Amino acid sequence: SQQGEEDPQALSIQEGENATMNCSYKTSINNLQWYRQNSGRGLVHLILIRSNEREKHSGRLRVTLDTSKKSSSLLITASRAADTASYFCATVGGTEYGNKLVFGAGTILRVKS
């Protein structure tokens, strides 16, 4: 299966702390994306990192990609209560996997104020 797997399944931190979520996948990929989902809402795209990139930043978000280990991490710095949500990684495999975007099971992040 191409599906990414997030780790940990759930994370609870204090406001102001950093949150790190990891994603592992099994196949070669074209790109990897991270999405956020607030309770009862749709998914929102956060960041896309291509297979030839190693690190990408967007505001308080930092994403790394290690294709040799087939893993990615999402770091949220200086977390806020509003960051409480589920976070999903999604991988885009090659032609043999239909170039489809496949989502992992997600990490539930709770930021306590």
Added chain:
Amino acid sequence: DAGVIQSPRHEVTEMGQEVTLRCKPISGHNSLFWYRQTMMRGLELLIYFNNNVPIDDSGMPEDRFSAKMPNASFSTLKIQPSEPRDSAVYFCASSLAQLGGELFFGEGSRLTVL
């Protein structure tokens, strides 16, 4: 832009009834995706369209499910007859790219089949 618009937001129906979920993608996006989200199975891709044409429906669980996209601004996902195991949140998403690009999701349609 209004974003991807889905209706209804909530649907409660009885087993055996027909259910139709609707989606209006973002104007100018040429790809549309239907996903289903459950606690047990997570997010599953059911079907996607490119330029109104169904490209891959391998994720559609069975013949009770059908999807159409009669024009660039409207798509439907129909379940007939519905069963309790179809209870889930159904998401529609659209994209500028055919595959591999950023997806823009609607708020979802929460379906409960009694």
